[in-house]
Amino acid sequence: MKYVLVSGGVISGIGKGVIASSTGLLLKTIGLKVTSIKIDPYMNVDAGTMAPTEHGEVFVLNDGGEVDLDLGNYERYLNITLTRENNITTGKIYQHVIERERRGDYLGKTVQVVPHLTDAIQDWIERVARIPVDETNSEPDVCIIELGGTVGDIESAPFVEALRQLKRRAGKNNFLQIHVSLVPVINGEQKTKPTQAAIKDVRSAGLAPDLIACRCQQPLTKSTIKKIALFCDVLDQQVLAVHDVNSTYHVPLLLDNQGLIGLLSETLQLDKLEVLPALLEKGQQTWTHWKQLTLAQDRLFDQVSIALVGKYTDLHDSYLSVIKSLEHSAMRCGRKLNLIWVEAEALETQMSTQDPAKYHKAWHDVCTANGVLVPGGFGVRGTEGMIAAAKWARTNNTPYLGICLGMQIAVIEYARNVCGMEGAHSVEISAHTDHPVIIFMPEGSKTHLGGTMRLGIRPTIWQPGSEWSKLRQLYGNSDEILERHRHRYEVNPEYIEKLSGLNFVGKDDKGERMEIVELKDHPFYVGVQYHPEYLSRVLQPSKPFLGFVAASCGVLDEILEKPDALVVNGVSVP
CATH class of the missing domain: 3.40.50.300 (P-loop containing nucleotide triphosphate hydrolases)
Incomplete structure (x- = not known):
């Protein structure tokens, strides 16, 4: 050795x-x-x-x-x-x-x-x-x-x-x-x-x-x-x-x-x-x-602007794998990544009176971005801003990718604004909500934090009738996929039938946990409970990120034709 x-x-x-x-x-x-x-x-x-x-x-x-x-x-x-x-x-x-x-x-x-x-x-x-x-x-x-x-x-x-x-x-x-x-x-x-x-x-x-x-x-x-x-x-x-x-x-x-x-x-x-x-x-x-991909990146001029709406934006390393996954996908799509950091709290209504300039800048960044991404996170702070950003993306046909908490945010927003469930929330944030659409995992521990989340690689099974799913096509129309997880909260299965129009196209191997949510009549509106950024590689971009960035660039149809191809200088190579 x-x-x-x-x-x-x-x-x-x-x-x-x-x-x-x-x-x-x-x-x-x-x-x-x-x-x-x-x-x-x-x-x-x-x-x-x-x-x-x-x-x-x-x-x-x-x-x-x-x-x-x-x-x-x-x-x-x-x-x-x-x-x-x-x-x-x-x-x-x-x-x-x-x-x-x-x-x-x-x-x-x-x-x-x-x-x-x-x-x-x-x-x-x-x-x-x-x-x-x-x-x-x-x-x-x-x-x-x-x-x-x-x-x-x-x-x-x-x-x-x-x-x-x-x-x-x-x-x-x-x-x-x-x-x-x-x-x-x-x-x-x-x-x-x-x-x-x-x-x-x-x-x-x-x-x-x-x-x-x-x-x-x-x-x-x-x-x-x-x-x-x-x-x-x-x-x-x-x-x-x-x-x-x-x-x-x-x-x-x-x-x-x-x-x-x-x-x-x-x-x-x-x-x-x-x-x-x-x-x-x-x-x-x-x-x-x-070398080809790296040198080609220096010659790119067209940009794709992605608004990352997060709660740990003061330290960019908090989202290092997310950043790298966006870079991998942007290179695959032949674009320079313009990553716009948006503090989730700045999008909330109280900020309009506390710091109007910060509030309006944050909303300008979200509204002018080619795509909106809400990554994982924990705690109350900034969640209402994330919900507002998800609503903007859904109602304005802006590509959206929600990861872990970001998927839960998409479910909460849909429950409130489409299904009429006023005050719908996660029990992590509002323990006594009338509509607990996000709940604590039954087998989780509330006394020990270290190593007690749902962790590691686990299967997600594509559900019958999900053949239309853009994300499934990106994964090569396989019956199941393997991705890494890290979460304590999940979508409440009792609310699935009540969330009409919100398609839970991927579930766990027991059919109990919601893994992937996707809107059908939208350029790209996807939420995943797992963390796809952990498996993204420089020459093999993560499929959810690739689809999201491609939709934000307006080239999703081209990517769907050859989701596994490596493209250098606009040419597919083995």
Whole structure:
């Protein structure tokens, strides 16, 4: 097993996840099987109970694992399927060690951070790195490990020590470290001192970076590269410049142009690994399509404007997978994405007196957008604004996509304004509503929040008579689909017959839960209880997003003809 560690210094949030994903993609282009592990040094067992406004979105895996958003990057870039164990947290690893201690596995020894915790971390990495993650169903060749936070933080110290030991355990030519650092520009000068200090810190912790990936606004000058190489004791070619680019999809191209594959091969002796010809051919095809699609995006002029009506709009990472899914679909439709952030509260009537300018701007954004999207969320705040946006889309033939809460919003709006159910609502928001069209799941827990939602991949069965459904056509008219879920509330089955004209075209495998709602006489008005954004890929856009964006562009009929085709420069390719 070959390991590539991606660590960070100076500050967090400078793109370690994208660099790790891009590295993995480049390794796949030469026919290697790649997996990924993300280490998060926080005490939470998983990301499920963390606020999206603080930590970004919670990404959900097939097995129901609620994990860090970077695992979404890995799956999107590498087209792999990870498990909850691919995300290691401090809380998870301490829980694991304490459970072993309680069972008596340590035979009366004094359990310590070193060696017991560090050994547990190494054992976990070695075990998970060998789990198959792609269609080959075979052990990966390379494991990309991303260490969250910054080296030097007190909470990451046990993981740094464990990784130092893992390097020894893995042996020569089996471990490579990429350290990501920041090169700020002050008064027009690229400053190298932060990077020098970051490398000093990581070396004092016992690790020795093989490559230094420098995040910067502009390409590094030759003098800056030479200075970093000199004072950090590496060769010039070991300093990678990762400057700001048009989109994150350009980062693999940027790293490839600087010879990353050659640098990895030299240290890890990748040429000695056995590569299947079929995987090499597939990797080369993927790389060709990736470059074509990414470069074609730079030449697009026509835009599609999407109004995202949400409640966590202050931190865009709260909706990272939604954003990426929209980007994938916009590229497939040959458009540049113009994403308009609309705070749901700003659409509510009380805002017209509290802040008229904000109110009118928000409504202008919704009314002039090509499509309206209401994503998932929890709680009372902003729901009336979302309902108003859904009504606008329904009554003005504007394409609408509701995800999870967004689907529930569409049901509430229809119940109120079409079926005459005054005050219809979700019991999450109005516990004593006369028309509880959205209810708490019967098997849910109201006392424990962590891991108690309906999570992971589950089947949705298309209902008889749904052949007209645009979404079903996008899915290839299959009898069932598999998508990932994350919700506590659902449509009340007692109200289905009362919601005349609202078509529940998809239900769960027992026929009890409403999974997909769609209006028939509308350009595109769809709500899904699941989260299709979790399975969207760069070269394989999510079908609900693709249909929504295509309808917003006015090209849905063209997409319906070949929903699975990859289009580059307006031409379908295999």
